[in-house]
Amino acid sequence: MAAELIQPGMLTTVQDLGREHYRAQGVVLSGAADGFAHRAANWLVGNHENLPTLEVSLGGLELVFQQATVVAVTGYGVQASLDTLAIDCWKPIPIRAGNRLKITYRGIGSRSYLAVAGGWEVPCVLGSYSTYASAGWGGFQGRALRKGDLLRFPPPPHLHLGFSIASSALPAYSATPVIRVMKGPEWDWFTPESQHQFLEETLVILPQSNRMGYRLQAQMQRLQNKELLSTAVSPGTIQGLPDGHLVLMMNDAPATGGYPRVAQVVEADLCLCGQLVPGNRIRFVAVTPAEAEEIYVSYQQRLQLLKQRIFQRLHAN
Amino acid sequence: MLTPRRIYQLSEKALTVEWEPVIHPAVAAEIRRFLQELKAQPFPGLTELVPAYATLTIFYDPCLIREHHPGQLAAEWVQNRVWEIIHASASLPLPSPSRRIEIPVQYGGEYGPDLEEVATHCGLSPAEVITRHSQAVYQVYMLGFVPGFAYMGGLPETLHTPRKTTPRAQVSAGSVGIAGAQTGIYPMTIPGGWQIIGRTPVLLFDKDQNPPAFLQAGDEIQFIPVNTL
Numbered sequence: 001m002a003a004e005l006i007q008p009g010m011l012t013t014v015q016d017l018g019r020e021h022y023r024a025q026g027v028v029l030s031g032a033a034d035g036f037a038h039r040a041a042n043w044l045v046g047n048h049e050n051l052p053t054l055e056v057s058l059g060g061l062e063l064v065f066q067q068a069t070v071v072a073v074t075g076y077g078v079q080a081s082l083d084t085l086a087i088d089c090w091k092p093i094p095i096r097a098g099n100r101l102k103i104t105y106r107g108i109g110s111r112s113y114l115a116v117a118g119g120w121e122v123p124c125v126l127g128s129y130s131t132y133a134s135a136g137w138g139g140f141q142g143r144a145l146r147k148g149d150l151l152r153f154p155p156p157p158h159l160h161l162g163f164s165i166a167s168s169a170l171p172a173y174s175a176t177p178v179i180r181v182m183k184g185p186e187w188d189w190f191t192p193e194s195q196h197q198f199l200e201e202t203l204v205i206l207p208q209s210n211r212m213g214y215r216l217q218a219q220m221q222r223l224q225n226k227e228l229l230s231t232a233v234s235p236g237t238i239q240g241l242p243d244g245h246l247v248l249m250m251n252d253a254p255a256t257g258g259y260p261r262v263a264q265v266v267e268a269d270l271c272l273c274g275q276l277v278p279g280n281r282i283r284f285v286a287v288t289p290a291e292a293e294e295i296y297v298s299y300q301q302r303l304q305l306l307k308q309r310i311f312q313r314l315h316a317n
Numbered sequence: 318m319l320t321p322r323r324i325y326q327l328s329e330k331a332l333t334v335e336w337e338p339v340i341h342p343a344v345a346a347e348i349r350r351f352l353q354e355l356k357a358q359p360f361p362g363l364t365e366l367v368p369a370y371a372t373l374t375i376f377y378d379p380c381l382i383r384e385h386h387p388g389q390l391a392a393e394w395v396q397n398r399v400w401e402i403i404h405a406s407a408s409l410p411l412p413s414p415s416r417r418i419e420i421p422v423q424y425g426g427e428y429g430p431d432l433e434e435v436a437t438h439c440g441l442s443p444a445e446v447i448t449r450h451s452q453a454v455y456q457v458y459m460l461g462f463v464p465g466f467a468y469m470g471g472l473p474e475t476l477h478t479p480r481k482t483t484p485r486a487q488v489s490a491g492s493v494g495i496a497g498a499q500t501g502i503y504p505m506t507i508p509g510g511w512q513i514i515g516r517t518p519v520l521l522f523d524k525d526q527n528p529p530a531f532l533q534a535g536d537e538i539q540f541i542p543v544n545t546l
Contacts, residue, residue: 023367023376025530026460026467026504026522125524135464135505137524185325185333229338230461230468232367232374234328256369256461264328289326293379293390296329300380 001067003116005149009060009103014052014120014139015113015251019128023255029235030130030138031251033211033274034111036171037074039303041115043310044072044092046159051119052129054145056112058277059105065095069156070117073101076173076275077108091164092314109173109275118154132252159314169306175280176202177272181238182292184261186228190240194220198262202281203246209278211252216282219244220262233257236265236273248273248282266292268299319347321403324396330364332395333374334403340370340470345458346411348373349535354406360398361385368534369459370468375399414456415535420502420517421543422451422493428516431481435495435512438478446514447542449473455500455538460530465504465522467532472500484510491516493540504530515540 015038018031032038032055039049054061059078073080073089080087081102087093089112095101103112122129122140131139140149172178187195197218206215220240233239237249239259246262250273263284265273276282287295321334334351336344348368355366355375362381367374379391386394424447425432436443455471462468472495480496485508488494492503494511503509504521517540521531532538 020376021365022464022529023365024460024534025464025528026462027464027529126529132464134507135522135524182326182328185327185335229340229370229372230459231335231369231372232327232331232333234331236328254462255367256459264326267329289329289392290390292326292329293392296379297383 001069001155002150002152003063003065003101005061005063005145005147005151006100007060007062008145008147008149009056009058011057012061012145013055013131013133014122014129014145015055015131016052016129017050018251019126019130019132019138022126023232026255027126028132028134028252028254030128030132032113033251034075034113034271035274036271036303037076037111037113037274040090040165040306041072041074041113042119043307044074044090044165045070045115045117046157046311046314047115047117047119049307051115052122052139054114054120054151056103056114057110059103059112061103061114062100063151064100065097067097069095069153070159070161071095071101072115073103073112074115075109075112077106078112079104079106080112088164090167090170092159092161094161108175110277111274116153117156117159121152121154160316163313165306165310171271173272173275175276176283177269177276178283178285179269179272180266180287180292180295181263181284182266182289183286184238184263186240186260187262189222189224189226189260190262191221191223194218198246199284199286202283205276205278205280205282206245207278211250213250213253214248214273214276216246216248218246220246222260228258228260230256230258233261234264236267236270237261238263238265250274266295268295319344324399326392327374329392330379331374331376332392332399333372334399336371338371340458342456342470344371345456345535349412350406350409351403353412354402354409358402360395362391369461412535414537415533417537417539418532419539419541420519422515422517422540423543424450424515429493429514431494431512432514435476435478435514439475441475446476449476450500450514451540451542453539457532457534457536457538459534460532463504463507465530465532467501467521467530467536467538469500469538472498474498476500478512480510481512484508488513489516491518491521493517
């Protein structure tokens with residue numbers, strides 16, 4: 001069973017929750033930039049959250065299904081249609097053989113996720129389905145999708161449809177989000193004025209931004225010109241660059257970095273970052289490490305609860 | 318014993334233990350001893366250990382740790398456990414370099430387009446650059462940047478050369494280069510600004526092997542000049 005790619009869009013890649021356990025080998029984490037939307041798309045078609053979805057940047061994806069199945073489209077501001085009819089997002093959608101699915105960008109948000117029941121069939125490389133295009137492995141043939149690609153999927157299970165995720169259960173997606181951070185290990189390398197700017201001003205995302213990281217306009221001044229020895233970083237790490245700007249590391253960032261770390265975005269707010277585009281503005285607010293851990297745990301509980309509710313609906317008798 | 322100078326939270330699911338920030342075999346040996354002890358007695362919820370020049374980062378699952386140790390912050394519990402292991406391992410012998418690996422390199426010519434530039438910068442002949450580069454013994458401190466890329470220490474000071482002013486759009490996999498006080502090998506073809514002095518046929522990263530990286534933190538490296546690849 002397969003779907004044929006008619007249009008790939010600007011950048012469509014296969015992603016899951018990332019390639020953990022190989023950081024010490026220098027392996028990039030990869031994975032969906034909006035982990036919430038990726039998980040929800042999978043759950044809505046009855047999948048485990050770590051099965052591969054298609055991450056579609058700025059829309060433009062068009063594919064034709066050769067067999068019937070069930071799909072779900074999630075994301076922020078995304079618009080999808082089946083043949084000529086608009087379809088709801090955050091909802092399982094039955095697909096008939098021959099249906100043409102389109103995902104359109106309408107100037108809001110950045111990334112949408114397309115899950116198919118049973119998961120897109122791509123090989124698992126180093127424990128993950130995510131694409132690492134720089135080395136040419138992972139995902140679909142180690143690259144972004146192209147016109148004419150045939151994406152395979154298994155036969156769908158029987159699922160009860162006809163429900164969607166309430167908008168109140170979605171993250172607070174915004175083009176001007178408030179993002180919670182922990183102060184970084186090198187926070188005190190920066191002047192009080194720079195620290196103040198970081199927490200009190202809204203910072204604009206510059207054009208040189210992609211899945212590796214977002215550049216944020218700032219004038220971060222250091223107290224002294226110490227060098228940081230390269231050390232582990234992770235998606236959500238915000239580094240101060242020599243030119244005063246900041247870089248917010250995203251999923252395709254290296255596992256190690258050598259610029260001083262101003263802050264670390266809490267995991268629960270990374271999904272909001274995953275929906276930003278150049279020109280959007282971020283306001284950072286600081287939380288303590290203890291608060292960050294409580295936010296993390298309650299976010300995980302919220303995810304588990306959402307998953308349970310969706311699975312109850314899908315498998316209702 | 319060199320004790321860590323601080324432990325900080327990298328994220329909600331990672332703590333980093335930081336030693337004196339120097340690139341030195343003695344610090345690397347401390348980190349490896351601690352890493353081996355953690356690997357020998359992993360705690361439930363430990364997910365990954367990432368060594369660097371002067372740090373070891375411990376990734377963990379906060380939810381699982383809180384299940385095992387209710388009423389406590391996961392970060393606090395991990396931090397206490399880390400100090401226990403550091404103190405308990407202080408009396409253990411420091412590990413010596415795990416392996417000595419010889420890496421064949423064809424220096425100069427089409428594989429080492431910057432050999433002349435490095436020689437000019439260092440006031441040496443190309444042959445002297447090759448001799449000095451291949452006589453030194455290097456230590457792998459950490460992997461990062463791209464899969465399989467080894468951060469090495471031990472480049473003789475006489476060979477320190479700044480990066481190229483204009484980076485190349487493509488540096489071939491296996492290229493051996495110098496950047497400032499560092500030497501290293503590109504595991505895959507990527508853009509880069511290092512001075513390229515040679516190339517090795519050794520495959521530095523193979524996704525189908527376990528571990529996938531050819532070089533590992535703790536290895537000792539020596540480059541062997543060869544004439545044909």
